[in-house]
């Protein structure tokens with residue numbers, strides 16, 4: 203058996219050498235989309251059912267040999283090029299293609315019946331058709347109903363009076379830290395109102411059943427993720443998202459590498475909360491943003507031995523540019539601190555808002571954010587007035603909060 207991965211047409215004298223035949227993974231569904239740009243033409247013809255790869259045996263014609271399988275994939279028609287989509291269709295299906303090749307080798311595979319189907323050979327892509335495809339994709343994505351999810355944002359969970367034992371020290375950071383008993387009560391309140399377990403962001407993106415899922419997120423990477431929070435979540439089989447400030451890994455009061463790996467082993471999602479936790483992420487230049495996102499995802503990927511594609515914005519300083527830089531660094535899901543349930547896409551990255559839980563907030567608030575109603579609006583109004591202050595005041599705003607806290 204031989205696999206041909208070349209652009210040139212092989213001479214019959216070559217492709218007939220292997221006894222079991224020569225096979226190609228053709229970009230495009232045959233026989234409708236033969237020749238080298240099948241994926242492009244299926245996209246250009248608004249024919250999404252036929253965007254994919256065909257496994258076929260080479261014969262004398264151009265992509266006319268026996269067909270053994272079709273392989274599609276999930277793709278982002280707005281953000282991805284046809285070249286990337288056709289590579290994705292192949293790479294996402296290597297396992298299935300391997301199985302089929304083994305069947306062919308074993309003599310058990312049967313070619314698919316394609317009699318009576320349209321057959322056409324397509325040429326090079328056209329720029330006009332490319333632009334029309336992208337225009338249509340953009341319009342479609344704008345019209346698509348946004349996915350809704352309720353995401354709660356927690357930070358550290360600490361013993362009473364010992365706020366500095368986990369996460370960033372100081373008064374301002376401590377506003378976001380819950381005492382252990384309070385956190386237990388928040389979880390108990392949630393358990394009373396939800397009908398199904400909180401989901402991971404990957405499950406939320408994959409599901410489109412109209413149910414508004416709940417996601418639990420924990421920012422900063424303080425050591426209490428390991429010493430307090432995971433134990434409570436694991437008790438109920440719940441999964442959380444732990445967003446880690448990677449420059450602080452292994453420092454006092456922060457998670458170390460072994461603890462991060464242990465969280466992941468228990469099924470929790472690990473993501474980045476930037477490298478250095480900039481005070482105002484949205485004020486950074488493009489290169490600095492790229493550096494924060496890509497360096498921190500690389501650090502975590504090295505710790506875990508798998509790609510890390512989830513992130514949250516430090517300090518709640520979100521802008522579209524922050525998300526675009528995250529997307530350019532390979533991040534697929536980004537949590538902000540905007541108190542909203544609708545999500546949106548930025549260059550193929552899904553952006554989710556979150557409701558922040560503060561120290562001293564009554565436990566029922568976690569539940570009320572989830573079941574809807576007044577607290578959500580309250581936080582929406584509060585947040586948006588705060589955002590105005592941030593824009594006007596910049597660093598002065600941060601100083602004012604510190605000053606108020608010290609009174």
Ligand SMILES: [Zn+2]
Pocket residue numbers: 421422475479516517
């Ligand atoms: Zn943070």
